[in-house]
Amino acid sequence: MIIDTHAHLDVDDYKEDLPEVISRAKKAGVDKIFIPSIDLSSAYSVMELCKQYPFYCYPMIGLHPEEVKANYIAVLSNMKSFLKQQIDNKKENNIKVIAIGEVGLDFYWSREFEKEQIIVFEEMMKWSIETKLPLMIHCRKAQNEMINQMKPYIKELPGGVFHCFTGNTKEAENFLQFEKFSIGIGGVSTFKSSHLREDLPATVPLDRLVLETDSPYMAPVPLRGSRNESSYIIKVLEVLSDAYNVCKEDIAKITNKNVKRIFPLAFMA
Secondary structure: OEEEOOEOOOOHHHOOOHHHHHHHHHHHOEEEEEEEOOOHHHHHHHHHHHHHOOOOEEEEEOOOHHHOOOOHHHHHHHHHHHHHHHHHOHHHHOOOOOEEEEEEEEOOOOOOOHHHHHHHHHHHHHHHHHHOOOEEEEEEOOHHHHHHHHHHHOOOOOOEEEOOOOOOHHHHHHHHOOOOEEEEEOHHHHOOOOOHHHHHHHHOOHHHEEEOOOEOOOOOOOOOOOOOOHHHHHHHHHHHHHHHOOOHHHHHHHHHHHHHHHOHHHHOO
16 A cells, blocks of 8 residues: 655546546555645645545645745734644544645745745744644755755754655755655656656665655656646656665555654544
């Protein structure tokens, strides 16, 4: 069994066939799917989706850096109230928020709200420490800024995942200094242009990896260009098995153990 630690199944791409997508994931051996929110609206939609698939889909609540705008203070206030409500009601609806995410820094397209992103990420780290929930981190063209911002909290943060890693050995080493964090690997590892198949075994031990799809984005080869879905995580598993020269069953066992260590609430009845 495999765990997809990052899939946006609440988006409109799955509006017409979500039950079939879930069914294909189960048939492929996907045991759990973690669903991140990106803004206040998706925090509600993620929770509703996870109520439809309890003990299979697990919610994360956070403000994505690309969604940080001038109104971030009001958004954070409303999102924190919603998060507290979900944590307080977890026994009532059996749906446990398992992480703060998807959060981080992204300066790829624009630095218009750079200061606001930094303020929001600081707040997200504080939420993580307060709630003891791990972070699901998005980082794009902002690694140095992110690492410098995280260092003061390195001992307090409960852990998390640097999601959608596409970097080189040096960038991997910089993330690995955060010992309670793992690196999320998805479909990019299958792309012909990717160096991950060489760089990961040279730098990252298997006990620091988790698997993800980031559905509906970045479908793996040979499905690249199509809508991604959780069942396609098998392709990522196969590529990592070849890269590390470790059988697929052992890759699954090791990465699942990593997920259980980082996201313990997803494994509690």
